[in-house]
Amino acid sequence: MTESSKLSLLQATLSVAVPLRIAELRHKPLAEILAPEALSYIQTRLAAAREEVLYGGKYCADGFNAVSDGIARLAFLPGGVTFLGMHFDAAAGRSSPSRPTRPSTGADAETRGGGDGSPSR
Numbered sequence: 001m002t003e004s005s006k007l008s009l010l011q012a013t014l015s016v017a018v019p020l021r022i023a024e025l026r027h028k029p030l031a032e033i034l035a036p037e038a039l040s041y042i043q044t045r046l047a048a049a050r051e052e053v054l055y056g057g058k059y060c061a062d063g064f065n066a067v068s069d070g071i072a073r074l075a076f077l078p079g080g081v082t083f084l085g086m087h088f089d090a091a092a093g094r095s096s097p098s099r100p101t102r103p104s105t106g107a108d109a110e111t112r113g114g115g116d117g118s119p120s121r
Helices: 001-026 035-050 060-074 107-111
Strands: 081-083 086-088
Touching: 001 060, 001 086, 035 060, 060 081, 060 086
Parallel strands: none
Antiparallel strands: 081 086
């Protein structure tokens, strides 16, 4: 499978998983959704999975779940979150990803894998 195919598959699965996780979290208070303990646990799971989310392995499923959980939690922040060209915004009532509506920033480029903070070209 090519890198482009892996990225497309990741985008497709996140476009389903993140809205489902947003729906699960919606009834909780924001302080619980963004609790440092919850975010730290996601970070620990991602550290264990690393690139297995893309390439498969023992921690692939847990890593993917951590990615979708983290994105869903960030979607509750004002303005939502853009990841891999998809915008998730829990407060706007959108339960499915949409294209970004604001100009791309260095932070957006970093989440798309640019890594250097510069906008994608």
